[in-house]
Amino acid sequence: MRRIAFLLVAVATAASVIACMVPAFGQADENLAPVYLTKIPSGYRDWRLISVAHEEGNLNSFAAVLGNDVAIKAYREGTLPYPDGTIIAALHYGHVPSEENNKVFGREQSFVPGPPTNIQFMVKDSKKYAATGRWGFGHFNTDGKPGDEALLKTCFPCHAKASRDFVFTRYAP
Amino acid sequence: MRRIAFLLVAVATAASVIACMVPAFGQADENLAPVYLTKIPSGYRDWRLISVAHEEGNLNSFAAVLGNDVAIKAYREGTLPYPDGTIIAALHYGHVPSEENNKVFGREQSFVPGPPTNIQFMVKDSKKYAATGRWGFGHFNTDGKPGDEALLKTCFPCHAKASRDFVFTRYAP
Numbered sequence: 511m512r513r514i515a516f517l518l519v520a521v522a523t524a525a526s527v528i529a530c531m532v533p534a535f536g537q538a539d540e541n542l543a544p545v546y547l548t549k550i551p552s553g554y555r556d557w558r559l560i561s562v563a564h565e566e567g568n569l570n571s572f573a574a575v576l577g578n579d580v581a582i583k584a585y586r587e588g589t590l591p592y593p594d595g596t597i598i599a600a601l602h603y604g605h606v607p608s609e610e611n612n613k614v615f616g617r618e619q620s621f622v623p624g625p626p627t628n629i630q631f632m633v634k635d636s637k638k639y640a641a642t643g644r645w646g647f648g649h650f651n652t653d654g655k656p657g658d659e660a661l662l663k664t665c666f667p668c669h670a671k672a673s674r675d676f677v678f679t680r681y682a683p
Numbered sequence: 684m685r686r687i688a689f690l691l692v693a694v695a696t697a698a699s700v701i702a703c704m705v706p707a708f709g710q711a712d713e714n715l716a717p718v719y720l721t722k723i724p725s726g727y728r729d730w731r732l733i734s735v736a737h738e739e740g741n742l743n744s745f746a747a748v749l750g751n752d753v754a755i756k757a758y759r760e761g762t763l764p765y766p767d768g769t770i771i772a773a774l775h776y777g778h779v780p781s782e783e784n785n786k787v788f789g790r791e792q793s794f795v796p797g798p799p800t801n802i803q804f805m806v807k808d809s810k811k812y813a814a815t816g817r818w819g820f821g822h823f824n825t826d827g828k829p830g831d832e833a834l835l836k837t838c839f840p841c842h843a844k845a846s847r848d849f850v851f852t853r854y855a856p
Contacts, residue, residue: 555732555856562735562747564778564794574735574747574855603855605737611851614844621737623855671787678784682747682776682796683728 542641546662547631547648551578554599554629558582561682564605564621572623574601575679591644591675596634598677602627626652632669632677642666643676715814719835720804720821724751727772727802731755734855737778737794745776745796748852753807764817764848769807771850775800799825805842805850815839816849 557576565571577585580595604624611620631648633639639646647665649657656662669676730749738744750758753768777797784793804821806812812819820838822830829835842849 557731558729559732559747559749561796562745562776563781564737564745565792566794567790567792569792572735572737574732576732601855603735608736608851610846614841614851617740619738619740619742621739622853623734626856668787673783678781678787680795682774683799 544642544663544666545639545646546656546659547633547646547650548656550629550648550650550654551597551599551631551633554578554597554631555601557597557599559682560585560598561679563600563679570605571627572603572605572621574603574623575599576601585681592634592677594634594636594644596632598632598679600630600679602629628652628657643670645669645676717815717836717839718812718819719829719832720806720819720823721829723802723821723823723827724770724772724804724806727751727770727804728774730770730772732855733758733771734852736773736852743778744800745778745794747774747776747796748772749774758854765807765850767807767809767817769805771805771852773803773852775802801825801830816843818842818849 554576557578560575560577560581563573563575565573576599578595578597580593581598583589584592584596603626605621606624607618608620608622611622612618629650631646631650633646633648634644635646636644643666647662647669649661649665651657669678672678674680727749730751733748733750733754736746736748738746749772751768751770753766754771756762757765757769776799778794779797780791781793781795784795785791802823804819804823806819806821807817808819809817816839820835820842822834822838824830842851845851847853
């Protein structure tokens with residue numbers, strides 16, 4: 511069950527931008543060990559919108575993807591790879607029907623964010639995260655505590671498949 | 684068909700925050716005629732996130748709902764009614780599968796914003812929009828042109844049913 515939960519998080523993660531890392535080819539030395547975020551970047555809830563996403567299936571989630579100023583500038587200018595200082599945040603929520611909206615519509619069609627489920631981050635830092643594609647990955651539960659290493663290790667294999675510098679999310683105009 | 688399109692827009696509108704107005708009880712005098720937005724509020728794409736939404740059915744849409752500083756402050760402090768100067772923007776997009784994400788997942792589960800479809804606004808101004816609940820409503824097509832009056836008139840009947848000062852969207856933490 512635990513393993514399934516990890517996989518689900520990894521999938522959620524890939525879908526909505528964010529993930530974690532393992533050393534390239536599993537052969538990183540001491541200086542290139544993967545490093546994960548241990549603190550939530552401050553002020554993220556005031557950052558600007560990159561895009562939104564929705565995962566069906568077991569995840570049944572909404573993501574609001576926000577970026578700090580460096581991220582927004584890079585997205586708008588199409589800069590790849592993303593420069594150092596880029597931070598991308600994926601705020602995840604349940605995908606739940608809105609009773610109020612559906613009553614007005616007279617049918618089941620409207621979905622809104624339910625309770626938050628987690629927040630995930632990608633931080634670009636060429637030196638600090640050299641072992642993991644120059645991205646540091648973070649996952650934080652609703653109590654503010656980071657996900658454990660086993661969880662964080664699941665992210666990189668997904669993000670390595672993204673075609674734009676390990677990032678899945680595109681900019682919504 | 685045209686009427687159906689109007690209805691759909693009205694429904695979309697209600698679901699994701701925004702709509703238009705008719706004079707209360709249809710008896711407004713000259714000074715209380717409904718007034719709709721004719722220009723897109725500047726800088727809206729840099730505003731902060733209020734929430735996201737998804738409509739199924741014919742709409743098949745994503746909404747990213749953003750607010751100017753007055754709106755964000757009111758939402759965070761739970762201020763009702765919203766103060767003059769509040770502006771809420773709903774950026775609408777198609778709700779489309781992500782081929783890239785689904786290839787990584789190995790199943791059809793990931794949805795991302797497709798092309799933008801319209802942008803809608805609610806502007807709080809007690810004097811200017813006295814005829815319409817103190818809210819001015821706007822709908823802009825992808826070419827930047829406002830929706831016509833017949834369309835705008837469909838919005839108020841929905842928003843009048845919202846329980847929080849004509850606003851459906853709640854704040855996503």
